[in-house]
Amino acid sequence: MDLTGLTHSPFGDSPELADALLALVLAGIKTATCWRHSGGVKGSVVGSCWVALDGVGRPAALIESITLDAVRFDAVTAGFAHAEGESDRSLVAWRADHAAFFARTGGFAPDMLLWCERFRLVAIL
Numbered sequence: 001m002d003l004t005g006l007t008h009s010p011f012g013d014s015p016e017l018a019d020a021l022l023a024l025v026l027a028g029i030k031t032a033t034c035w036r037h038s039g040g041v042k043g044s045v046v047g048s049c050w051v052a053l054d055g056v057g058r059p060a061a062l063i064e065s066i067t068l069d070a071v072r073f074d075a076v077t078a079g080f081a082h083a084e085g086e087s088d089r090s091l092v093a094w095r096a097d098h099a100a101f102f103a104r105t106g107g108f109a110p111d112m113l114l115w116c117e118r119f120r121l122v123a124i125l
Contacts, residue, residue, distance in 0.1 A: 001123070003059055007043025007050040013105050017053030022052055022060055026122055030085035036102065037070055037113035044068050044117050051125070060121040069117075073098070074110045078103070083118060 011021035011033060024030035035042065043050055044065045052061040071080075072098030073095075091107040 001062070001125070003051050003062075003125075006062075008053055008056070008059065009042060009050060009074050010053040010055065013101065017055075019055040022054055024085045025052060025061055025063070026124060028121065030083075031120065032080055032085075032116065032118045034071075034080075034084070034098070034114045034116045036106065037050035037115055039115070041068065041115060045116070049122060054089070059125045061124055063119045064122050065117055066117050067118040068115060071116045073102075073108075073112045073114055076114070076116065080116055080118075082084065 012018045014026035015060075021030060022121050036083070038043045046065050046068055049062050051059045052059040052063050071121075076091070076094065077089065078091040081091040083092060087093035087097055099108050099110075
């Protein structure tokens with residue numbers, strides 16, 4: 001499988017988090033992700049694929065982008081939080097975990113704009 005030209009990116013902000021979130025993807029639990037809007041679309045285009053990396057930077061999964069929407073942090077829905085698959089999958093836990101994540105990676109505001117992507121696992125690499 002030729003992965004040349006595809007965006008390669010880990011989940012999270014540490015090797016440990018990358019591996020934990022990747023495990024959720026591989027188990028079929030995590031089918032969504034988000035990042036700060038100011039970071040751009042990072043190569044995500046609806047209908048196209050990207051490569052999820054493990055914690056040491058190895059290609060681990062081929063992901064297809066299904067939807068990509070600009071959403072304010074405080075407008076993220078319970079359904080999206082559930083699709084992210086983290087913690088207990090509740091909106092309350094999602095908000096707490098992601099507020100902490102954004103605070104440690106460049107700043108947090110309840111009205112900050114995010115890219116919210118839903119995806120599907122195409123292949124385990």
